[in-house]
């Protein structure tokens with residue numbers, strides 16, 4: 001499937017472009033942002049109480065990870081009701097009040113839609129269990145008979161993303177498919193009722209003033225489950241080119257074409273961004289204006305702090321975005337990976353090392369030697385990488401806490417971990433809890449100002465140094481750097497383009513935006529001499545006249 005020329009739009013000029021093209025979107029993981037009710041779980045009134053903080057950052061939009069009713073088998077990505085708020089997080093009225101407060105501060109609101117699977121507590125799944133084999137209720141999910149004598153073996157040997165079999169047996173002996181946790185049964189997207197219900201959900205939130213949607217595992221919805229089902233080994237040998245039975249199928253765009261009609265029926269049109277883990281050349285399909293309109297680029301999540309890797313990623317992704325007429329997206333951290341301050345502070349294992357790549361998406365092995373974290377180096381590099389990314393054309397997605405320079409929390413006791421990855425891999429992989437620890441707002445208090453009581457994941461003592469109240473007034477803090485850079489970015493924003501300027505050094509990148517805004521990043525340790533240009537902002541804590549210090553980014557007014 002390729003994109004016809006007539007579908008490629010060009011509305012990339014900064015002044016007239018739709019808001020999302022070069023937006024800075026701040027991701028909130030609601031259960032860990034701010035807790036107004038004092039039960040240890042962050043909530044919607046907590047977000048409302050921090051509306052001024054969000055307004056003070058200089059971001060354009062807020063994206064909320066799921067806040068829907070959920071038993072939290074997968075951090076809220078197991079949704080029991082798509083059109084309500086989890087009672088522990090508030091009410092629909094609270095949600096409306098939050099949207100109003102964010103809109104008043106000029107911030108758009110994006111919510112997460114999880115269409116590949118529901119929670120096993122969703123009314124539909126409960127109905128499917130009760131209704132039995134061959135029922136219309138079971139057809140909303142993917143039920144099959146087992147293999148082997150008495151069907152006691154799963155239908156196939158497929159494994160779930162969190163480890164273990166991708167099939168679970170129910171009481172009457174049938175099995176259902178769950179690509180993620182057992183509590184997350186996959187929906188059957190060939191069923192028209194499933195399709196209709198998600199359209200209803202998109203309208204429900206759009207009618208409440210939501211500006212856009214982040215689509216969870218957007219490449220997995222449609223499946224070809226024609227019998228006989230292939231084995232895991234056969235699946236692995238099949239090309240992922242649009243015809244694979246489970247992944248990145250061309251027919252998923254039929255679903256999104258229908259959604260596009262919904263988005264475009266609003267004024268302004270609602271937006272969407274795909275979480276699609278697909279090969280680079282398939283990304284433009286999701287970012288196309290007839291599909292979701294924008295797609296995450298996760299390349300920086302698995303890159304080292306390295307000039308050549310960063311330059312390749314930027315060049316490739318700008319070209320890819322141009323192919324669909326969408327804008328590029330840049331992500332250094334999110335709720336699924338180790339925070340970037342930590343990734344950049346851990347030693348890079350040699351290519352031939354048996355130790356898993358530590359920054360490879362955050363799915364680290366708990367048992368493996370993690371190396372020694374250089375906290376200061378990690379922060380220095382993270383600040384430099386962030387300032388580099390914020391200078392790029394396109395849209396940047398930030399994750400709560402990165403503006404404080406927060407590190408991953410490694411020291412969570414096994415009995416307090418929540419991520420199914422940890423349990424399904426028999427504690428071999430930490431999973432993602434360390435990036436989801438409730439934020440420190442104050443240097444002291446029961447949960448560092450997160451709420452009046454505890455925090456649902458334990459906060460380490462070192463969180464005190466990173467508290468918002470500590471960083472707020474400190475011009476050298478990471479929070480001050482983010483605020484300065486985001487304010488400047490609004491002033492400097494220009495057409496979505498860049499030109500590389502050769503530096504004569506393999507470890508220094510330099511680019512210029514169309515209006516003369518320049519960005520120089522020194523990925524090495526030797527200072528890099530600047531010949532001209534006024535330094536507007538620097539990621540470094542100590543200035544050095546006429547040079548960019550090691551592991552530092554500066555923005556220049558151009559020359």
Ligand code: GLC
Nearest residue numbers: 074077114180216217335336
């Ligand atoms: C996405 C989410 C992740 C979740 C998974 C299953 O990758 O980002 O947090 O576990 O989908 O919904």
